[in-house]
Amino acid sequence: MNFAKLSIREFVEKVSDKSPTPGGGAVSALVGALAASLIEMVANLTLSRSDYSDWHAEMERIVSTMQEKRTILLDCIDLDVKAFDQVMSAYRLPKNTVEEKEKRSQAIQESLKQAARVPYETCRHLKEILKQAVAVAQWGNINAISDVVSAAELAEGAFNSAKANVLINLKSLKDEKFKENLLHELKTFTGEVEGALKSVREITAQRADIRV
Amino acid sequence: MNFAKLSIREFVEKVSDKSPTPGGGAVSALVGALAASLIEMVANLTLSRSDYSDWHAEMERIVSTMQEKRTILLDCIDLDVKAFDQVMSAYRLPKNTVEEKEKRSQAIQESLKQAARVPYETCRHLKEILKQAVAVAQWGNINAISDVVSAAELAEGAFNSAKANVLINLKSLKDEKFKENLLHELKTFTGEVEGALKSVREITAQRADIRV
Numbered sequence: 001m002n003f004a005k006l007s008i009r010e011f012v013e014k015v016s017d018k019s020p021t022p023g024g025g026a027v028s029a030l031v032g033a034l035a036a037s038l039i040e041m042v043a044n045l046t047l048s049r050s051d052y053s054d055w056h057a058e059m060e061r062i063v064s065t066m067q068e069k070r071t072i073l074l075d076c077i078d079l080d081v082k083a084f085d086q087v088m089s090a091y092r093l094p095k096n097t098v099e100e101k102e103k104r105s106q107a108i109q110e111s112l113k114q115a116a117r118v119p120y121e122t123c124r125h126l127k128e129i130l131k132q133a134v135a136v137a138q139w140g141n142i143n144a145i146s147d148v149v150s151a152a153e154l155a156e157g158a159f160n161s162a163k164a165n166v167l168i169n170l171k172s173l174k175d176e177k178f179k180e181n182l183l184h185e186l187k188t189f190t191g192e193v194e195g196a197l198k199s200v201r202e203i204t205a206q207r208a209d210i211r212v
Numbered sequence: 213m214n215f216a217k218l219s220i221r222e223f224v225e226k227v228s229d230k231s232p233t234p235g236g237g238a239v240s241a242l243v244g245a246l247a248a249s250l251i252e253m254v255a256n257l258t259l260s261r262s263d264y265s266d267w268h269a270e271m272e273r274i275v276s277t278m279q280e281k282r283t284i285l286l287d288c289i290d291l292d293v294k295a296f297d298q299v300m301s302a303y304r305l306p307k308n309t310v311e312e313k314e315k316r317s318q319a320i321q322e323s324l325k326q327a328a329r330v331p332y333e334t335c336r337h338l339k340e341i342l343k344q345a346v347a348v349a350q351w352g353n354i355n356a357i358s359d360v361v362s363a364a365e366l367a368e369g370a371f372n373s374a375k376a377n378v379l380i381n382l383k384s385l386k387d388e389k390f391k392e393n394l395l396h397e398l399k400t401f402t403g404e405v406e407g408a409l410k411s412v413r414e415i416t417a418q419r420a421d422i423r424v
Binding site: 003004005006007008009011012013015016017018019020023024025027028030031033034035036037038040041044045047048066067070074077143144145146147149150151153154155156157158160161162163164165167168171204208209210211212 | 215216217218219220221223224225227228229230231232235236237239240242243245246247248249250252253256257259260278279282286289355356357358359361362363365366367368369370372373374375376377379380383416420421422423424
């Protein structure tokens with residue numbers, strides 16, 4: 001399924017129905033794509049202003065990075081749904097014999113790893129998006145500064161949301177080394193995300209007197 | 213324009229291009245609709261479990277409220293874009309004579325009020341969504357608890373994002389009474405949003421040991 005082809009209304013309805021997919025992980029990826037798009041828009045609105053020409057090279061780089069991020073994050077919607085469906089399939093495998101039980105347990109463990117990896121990747125991209133938001137808050141077109149605040153606030157919400165989806169999938173995982181690595185990375189990302197959001201808030205308070 | 217009819221990919225592209233609409237206000241409304249949908253999904257997943265029957269009446273009420281909220285918030289996307297376009301049109305009115313200047317100034321003030329009202333309404337709905345998230349975190353299907361965390365974290369991000377859009381539009385507004393009222397309401401909402409998010413985090417830490 002390619003969810004990005006659905007209309008917004010269809011997607012919202014698919015989220016709300018009693019099927020568990022698309023769920024929080026998929027929605028986090030979509031919100032990440034929207035946050036990247038807002039930053040890309042502000043970078044574009046800065047490129048169309050000649051009085052910001054000192055920052056045009058930086059804004060071109062940001063446009064290109066955000067295009068890449070939003071493309072990847074739209075793909076993460078599908079990957080997240082697929083990963084969750086595979087966890088469900090693994091749990092439905094037969095468990096009548098010792099061999100079946102072993103096979104089922106392995107399938108569950110493998111599927112949980114992938115179900116943790118996808119929102120982990122979403123978190124990693126969101127952390128990068130928030131770092132770029134700081135540059136756009138500082139050097140972007142002042143007329144669009146509220147859009148940078150929106151991007152940063154939404155990206156932080158999506159980061160926490162995706163993080164919850166990593167954590168829930170790690171819970172039943174037995175590979176301690178895998179868990180430890182992801183939790184360590186997430187901790188680092190969290191610090192970077194909080195720092196970037198704080199910077200965006202401080203810069204916009206200073207440049208435009210907006211205090212969320 | 214009915215933005216909810218666009219595909220997700222088309223909408224994301226429209227956000228990212230150099231036109232200032234759809235911007236942060238419109239995206240906040242969409243993320244609000246997505247958060248409402250996630251809560252509705254968890255309420256539906258609770259209704260399909262007979263062992264949660266004590267909470268079925270409450271969950272039915274929540275499904276109905278979330279359906280209403282997501283419908284309203286999808287409409288807010290269009291309202292936000294329209295309000296912003298009217299601010300732009302007002303600024304483009306002629307200002308050659310004293311009469312024209314006066315007319316333009318009035319049009320700007322009126323359009324700014326509407327451009328503040330729409331994200332203010334988005335904030336008000338998001339505050340309600342977050343309150344319902346607390347009930348679903350507490351009494352909803354435990355298997356979908358990470359989706360409630362996602363909904364709450366995304367709703368808080370969307371609230372802050374919409375709030376930034378109210379604040380930016382209030383900045384050039386001269387009607388002090390109007391400003392004061394909206395700022396007072398926003399302050400109350402902010403406290404309620406922070407309290408609800410804190411409750412969702414505490415409940416999910418307790419019920420499922422997830423700590424974002």
